[in-house]
Amino acid sequence: MMNVKLPTIKKQVFDRIIRSGLVSKAELMKRLTVTSTSLTRILEELLTDGLILASELGRSTGGRKPILYRVNPSHRAVFGLEISRFSSSIGLYDLNLKPLAFERWKMDDQMTPERLIGKITVLAERMLNDCHIEREKVIGIGIGAVGPLSREDGIMLKPRYFPAEGWSNVAICESLEQSLGLPALLDNGANTAIIGEHWALRTEEVEHMLYVHAGVGLRTAMMSGGQIVRGAVDMEGSFGQMIIQTDGPRLGDEGNYGALEAMVSIPALEKKIRSQLTMGKSSTLIALPAEDIRFDALQDAFAKGDSFVTEQFMQTATYLGIGIANLINILHPEAVILGGPLVNVDKKIYDTVIEVARSNIYYSPQYEPRFSQGQLTEDAVTAGAAVMLLQEWDLS
Known part of the structure; x- marks a missing residue:
């Protein structure tokens, strides 16, 4: 299962740039507790790593026009997955959380955990191939699932009303990590939905x-x-x-x-x-x-x-x-x-x-x-699962 660590100042800077879209160094200074020298160094590291881009110059307030920074959307990608009773869905997103590929399907009485893992594996492979994204560029897969569950252990415990059998004590993170070769992070679907909706309202803070x-x-x-x-x-x-x-x-x-x-x-x-x-x-x-x-x-x-x-x-x-x-x-x-x-x-x-x-x-x-x-309506759980994983991504 994906290890979750406290955010470093580098991660805080990166997250602020993602949330802002376009942002200057001065605006970052107002939002973060960091010295000018440290921020300059971090921005240079992020540029060197390819995680951000130095974009067009901002509006001048009398001196030189400030450089604006933005995330490099194609540097990495992330999967978001919803597992629900009526339907499930998977999306592949870039670092701007723009959906590159998306598919939804019904959950019927044949969709056991084993069948679902197989379907997700096939769909994920197809999405990567269609979008020409190498597996090494994928951060992992975030999962929003029906509870109750153990987030820490990556296990769906005993969800009710699933059409198919076998949905008790499903180690969903371990299964997906083995089938996809990617880190997985689990939370209940309501939490990933609110994370997604909060992301959609990020400019309103x-x-x-x-x-x-x-x-x-x-x-x-x-x-x-x-x-x-x-x-x-x-x-x-x-x-x-x-x-x-x-x-x-x-x-x-x-x-x-x-x-x-x-x-x-x-x-x-x-x-x-x-x-x-x-x-x-x-x-x-x-x-x-x-x-x-x-x-x-x-x-x-x-x-x-x-x-x-x-x-x-x-x-x-x-x-x-x-x-x-x-x-x-x-x-x-x-x-x-x-x-x-x-x-x-x-x-x-x-x-x-x-x-x-x-x-x-x-x-x-x-x-x-x-x-x-x-804002995201029925896609909130899937998109929010991708946002969750990106928020927990360790840059070190």
Whole structure:
């Protein structure tokens, strides 16, 4: 597994240049705690190494025009990988995090860990060949995966609802390192998504963010001071276990009673609608066998204006808005990114979630975060995994 070290001043300079796009030495001095002599030496090293380029001259303020520095995008490349329940994807990126190649595919009941490793290996080889990039130029592969997982050990522990068998205790980093011959770094998909979205907003210098993905489960990530908020264990699914109704329902045979996930998730919505239909609720779905009342059928009924299904979606949106308000009242983020299949069914659902969340923010109207569905949307996990690896890359 890739070793993660504390950033050196050289790495800090390099990272600042990447984030800035074009930057002068004077601007770097303002942002970093480094002497002019040391910064000059580091810039010369980065130029010699080929990691950065001296670009066009900047605007003069009376003296000589300053030299502007930028990253050399073609010097190295990095892979980003998403492993999720419905679909997975892999992207190859340059040092500007521009996607050079990208592919997404569905996860079905045949996509065991072994088959997935084989598919990723084939796709990675093809991307390198098509983009004419030598393997030695690839820094490694960052992975954003469904939790729970052990980031330190590179293991996916026991993710729920995967269509295929064999997804417990998967040493995904070790397997990919052996098949690709590249270092691998793992984090949960919510964390890599927020890293990706934070990167997309880098010119705005957002420090505090919240990311919520509502789908098969509730996946969340938080950022404070520009850093991921981590706990003693993987936190990705913790939001779904927030109790919002004492002695409320439980989803399946695990988790808390009255937890948010038991009211806001695709399995919870499917279960509730099946139950209500057996009690005689009027719906266009009434003719379907219970096993066919799945999320795609619910989406179709919503699109056709089924009043019962619409009511259930809107109730789900209301509960999600309450849960998000609880998180906002703890973290007070500047930006809230909201996505996932449940939210993306229709703009009315997204708007309801935001309206409910806004109406329950404690410091409103003096404080109100900016809500959005993100800049990278469904590609956030993959791109963020590449950003994560680049951020952890040791230049020494």
